[in-house]
Amino acid sequence: xxxxxxxxxxxxxxYPLNVPSNEEETLRKVGKQIExxxxxxxxxxxxxxxxxxxxxxxLKLGTNAExxxxxxxxxxxxxxxxxxxxxxxxxxxxx
Numbered sequence: 001x002x003x004x005x006x007x008x009x010x011x012x013x014x015y016p017l018n019v020p021s022n023e024e025e026t027l028r029k030v031g032k033q034i035e036x037x038x039x040x041x042x043x044x045x046x047x048x049x050x051x052x053x054x055x056x057x058x059l060k061l062g063t064n065a066e067x068x069x070x071x072x073x074x075x076x077x078x079x080x081x082x083x084x085x086x087x088x089x090x091x092x093x094x095x
Contacts, residue, residue, distance in 0.1 A: 010034050011050040034061075 002021040007014050008031040019027055037060065038053040047053045 011038055011054055037061075 003018050004021050004024055005016065005018055006024055006027065007016050008027060009015070010031060011034075017027065034057055037057045038050070041047050041053045041056045045056070047056070
């Protein structure tokens with residue numbers, strides 16, 4: 001797997017990273033999302049300190065990740081229940 005050296009800028013700081021080439025696009029996209037979020041927090045909430053904006057970004061991204069994980073868990077459980085129900089129906093048909 002090819003590793004690429006890229007630089008991501010967040011809150012005015014450059015972060016050089018060595019990343020697998022298949023992750024480069026995702027990292028750049030997330031870096032831009034963070035930059036956009038920082039600008040939104042700074043303009044909408046009178047945030048003057050970049051650290052406060054970064055903390056708010058971390059909180060928002062963490063919350064979003066938790067919501068997605070919870071939704072995925074619910075979907076997996078619902079699918080598992082459906083499959084178990086179908087298995088019972090198939091077993092009943094075989095008898």
